[in-house]
Amino acid sequence: MSSPKVNKTIQEINERIRKGKAVVLNAGEMTALVKKIGKTKAAREVDVVTTGTFSPMCSSGLMFNIGQEPPVMKTSKVWINNVPCHAGVAAVDGYLGATEPAEDDPLNKVYPGRFIYGGGHVIEDLARGKAVHLRAEAYGTDCYPRRKLDKDVTLADLPFAQLLNPRNCYQNYNVAVNLTSRTIHTYMGPLKPNSHNANYATGGQLSPLFNDPFLRTIGLGTKIFLGGGTGWVLGAGTQHNPKPPRNERGIPLTAAGTLMLRGDLKQMRARYLRGVSIVGYGCSLAVGVGIPIPILDEDMAWFTGVSDADIQMPIKDYGYDYPNGLPRILGHVTYEELKSGEIMVNGKKTQAVPLTSLSMCLEVADELKKWIEAGKFLLTEAQETIPSF
Incomplete structure (x- = not known):
């Protein structure tokens, strides 16, 4: 006889948080658990998965x-x-x-x-x-x-x-290379000629929107970790793309979802808000964002079980194609390959350089996890959905 399907509500999960009984894992821990015991058992055991990212987010402000x-x-x-x-x-x-x-x-x-x-x-x-x-x-x-x-x-x-950020938390993004014969300076950092380096961003399996690729639990009114304090999702961010091509796990294969965020700067900490100077290009702000994903059913357990190997990122030429608005993609590479420090671009070994701090991504996810386990942070239901398909 098959076991009944998992079906939880946010209210039930919040009650477990209030009683100190909620099981909370960061996104990396959930990936390992789903791989070990499967999505059904993981959905029964886990209540919340915490995600985190810490990366330059240019479309931010006060x-x-x-x-x-x-x-x-x-x-x-x-x-x-x-x-x-x-x-x-x-x-x-x-x-x-x-x-x-x-x-x-x-x-x-x-x-x-x-x-x-x-x-x-x-x-x-x-x-x-x-x-x-x-x-x-x-x-x-x-x-x-x-x-x-x-x-x-x-x-x-x-x-x-108040921080009012029009576009944060890109769901996927370009791996930037330069196929021209001169060094160029971009918002993705300096790119050496003839694809001598490949710069990339996002927190991989820790990143918020990779863990909820269809935005089932994230929308207007979702409470989040923002800059070391409490923040809120206001809805889709600018340049939000609700209908990207996706792989078999639902992960977008191009730049896709974005979020508009708000939060009180007076509650935040400078550790999670860092001014950024991008050599030869300009300035930005690195923002720490953590979003809790409630494990409502087996599908959410499956989504939060995403691994770096499941995430495919597009490689684009910023020397000619990008500035001229050309849609060409040179190929895809997994986040796992990028983390190895070296990828292949046009048959050539190329150094992979992250703009995102993975140690800070994990710290954000773990800090949010502590808040929830201590009963200081309850989940909220989205009051309006964000288009995602």
Whole structure:
């Protein structure tokens, strides 16, 4: 007689978390367990799988309010540590983009080897409790007469400071190579000529969206680990591709799903928010994101049992094809092969270089695991689904 199928609810899992009885594994541990005992037994034994990623996520930024002091103002231009912010919101609201460079280090003056300070570094400085210099200008109105503001502030001085990241957690991404005869500088890092290196990102089997490839449990209102604090999924991120080609496990074969995220910077830790300077290209922000995956049934156990060998990533030429918008893919390589440090590109051995910190990916997944095991973090149900097929 066959055993009944596994069918859990998030409410039941949360009750187990409250009682300290929930079984929580990180994504790497779940991969090993599913391989050992199969998806059915794993689904019965495990309640939650924690995932983690820590990688440059360029489409990130800070929505903030600087507060008012007499005489009040409506800012038209704002700089923090000489990094321009968008002030066309209202009164003293603004948005600081992670990839915006400081005005004294603009992109048209960037040369290989230079450190590029920008929005991502400002966000890290604020998270560290450092004072930053705020400068604002306004055209002045009857109700907002102040025209200039110039002072140092800390995160504690800002009435409102929330990370609002339009596009994080890419579900899959390109392995970048350069087939031209000169070194090029890209957002994937420097690429040597004639495919002498292949740069790649994502956390492989630890990465959130590889563990829920059809976004069954992730949507509007999903509570997550963001930058060392609690965050939330707002929905699909910009450039979200709901219908990518997939392999037999459902893993996308090209860049696919993305998430829009939000969280209170005042709850976060600088360890999980690091300003990034990409040589010869610009600046960004490395963000730590961890998403809990509830094991509702055997299918979710199967999905979270994904291994690095199951993940196939597309190889693209950033020397000619990418900048010219050409869709050519040079082939696919597994994440397991990339982690070995060497892959084959056009029949040539090529060094594989990660932009993602795997040790930090694991740390994020394990930190979230501790929160859940301690009963400090409950799961939430998505209030709106994200298209994924």
